[in-house]
């Protein structure tokens with residue numbers, strides 16, 4: 001299908017909305033009625049047609065507006081995009097990966113023409129037509145990583161692999177769940193994960209790192225992570241906490257369905273060929289609770305997950321203060337019926353809400 | 356998940372004997388498409404179908420990482436080995452179709468280094484050839500010290516010395532030329548990284564000397580592929596798949612597991628990457644650990660084995676596979 005791009009905002013008046021298409025393909029992250037951290041990784045080699053897993057870099061109706069929001073964040077705070085000097089080659093790797101993937105996966109939106117080192121990139125939704133020399137930074141308006149990620153939804157951490165660890169030596173981070181690139185830059189896998197509760201004791205990070213270091217070219221992997229955000233704000237950064245933190249206090253039983261969003265990250269992992277680095281795109285999807293509960297299975301399950309979530313996780317994810325109100329709201333969409341396995345909506349087979 | 360899942364069908368398009376021991380092979384994709392780019396120091400695992408037996412051996416890619424039309428590898432003939440290199444030398448002909456893995460890099464350059472000091476012994480020269488090409492593009496600063504038996508067996512000596520006359524230093528063992536390692540390491544500028552690839556003795560010598568001189572561990576990189584060694588046949592029980600298998604004299608434990616139709620993970624098949632690590636459920640006998648991966652205490656514990664290179668002698672070995 002051709003995508004109709006929304007004209008919407010992720011700040012101030014928050015005009016962000018999901019169409020029925022976007023609701024139906026939302027990446028619901030819970031495959032069962034409870035949640036705990038795990039090494040939940042699988043191959044990223046496509047998925048059901050139309051799902052957000054199908055393409056290497058999913059493009060949806062929010063694309064153009066998300067890119068506008070990213071430009072606003074970068075204009076206010078250039079440190080959201082950083083690349084240590086040895087990471088330029090990885091930046092070219094990333095530019096190539098995205099341009100090749102998008103032009104193959106969305107030929108009506110993106111075109112890439114290559115004649116040796118002379119490349120021609122056309123991005124129709126953003127109205128960009130760029131001729132440049134591959135591996136020659138002087139021929140692009142930004143460094144290669146910044147250039148291409150200003151045109152790609154989601155945050156990007158670009159990792160150097162050395163000394164049996166991964167190092168966050170480059171990235172662009174404007175749609176994050178309360179962490180800071182400027183703080184994490186130069187850290188290794190265990191250092192930047194230090195604030196996460198329970199997972200280290202469970203041995204999750206040790207196993208996850210081993211898996212990541214062995215990810216091979218042509219064999220990307222993925223996982224989902226989630227949190228809760230009040231208002232559809234992409235930039236929930238520590239730097240701007242004063243702008244969004246207080247908004248958590250504005251929830252009421254009347255507005256919660258509209259204001260409270262489930263925030264899901266599709267995290268993917270690709271080996272970068274020339275630099276032997278690893279790129280970690282973190283793509284954020286938002287959905288208002290009132291839209292989510294239109295899928296009966298999701299309404300039932302989210303209620304059970306949030307109700308039974310270990311307190312440490314709710315605390316870390318930052319919704320302890322509103323948890324009771326959220327559970328109360330969701331309880332109206334849980335009739336106690338069993339739910340089917342897996343994350344899919346199963347609208348045709350799951351019964352409607354029994355009242 | 357085994358890394359072998361990502362494979363490429365290639366055709367052998369050139370075979371060049373370089374000297375008595377080493378032959379160079381060139382692979383192009385059979386479907387006429389381009390091969391993946393790679394990073395200097397990467398290897399590919401080449402599958403050989405030798406009658407009933409199938410062998411998978413890792414070889415460093417030595418071609419230009421930016422040249423996507425072909426990969427080249429150099430294979431040193433090993434008369435004592437289990438036959439992989441002999442198969443390449445004797446049976447493989449131009450025009451043959453073969454299967455290779457996507458490139459995997461366990462010996463990457465540290466791109467932060469101000470200078471790359473490379474030390475090669477014998478056939479250990481091959482990963483440096485692609486690393487040097489990669490550095491050529493980036494104007495990277497390197498210095499290569501390459502020890503080999505004599506001029507006739509010094510593969511690529513002429514090419515290297517003519518392409519990089521100031522940065523390449525050759526040592527012929529038969530002329531009693533040897534690397535003056537302590538002085539070499541002592542005189543390096545701050546920010547230098549050391550890379551060594553060659554026989555085990557050379558790797559240990561460089562690592563030990565560097566450690567003695569106070570080099571940080573993360574500035575010393577090494578790659579040694581161990582070829583799996585032949586040994587007495589033995590029997591293994593695979594508990595998870597409920598099978599009992601025989602490991603032949605010239606077969607590795609990993610190859611025997613694969614031959615039984617059990618999917619087992621691997622990347623390097625040379626005891627270096629850790630991917631094939633397997634839990635030992637029970638054993639009565641001696642595990643012959645030959646890998647570089649397990650720590651000494653793990654080897655002594657008898658709870659882990661790396662089936663790509665390690666073997667077993669004794670009554671019972673039960674693996675969680």
Ligand code: HEM
Nearest residue numbers: 037038039040157166179192193195196199208226227280
């Ligand atoms: C190289 C890729 C990865 C990067 C760059 C990355 C980065 C991060 C960052 C920056 C955070 C936030 C930490 C904070 O509070 O400051 C985080 C959280 C977390 N990460 Fe990762 N991560 C990666 C891979 C993984 C993998 C493979 C797993 C596990 C299976 C994992 C599990 C987690 C968990 C469980 C959290 C807490 C999330 C929550 O409860 O909302 N990460 N990660």
Ligand code: FES
Nearest residue numbers: 624628629631663
């Ligand atoms: S496959 Fe790499 S250690 Fe066994």
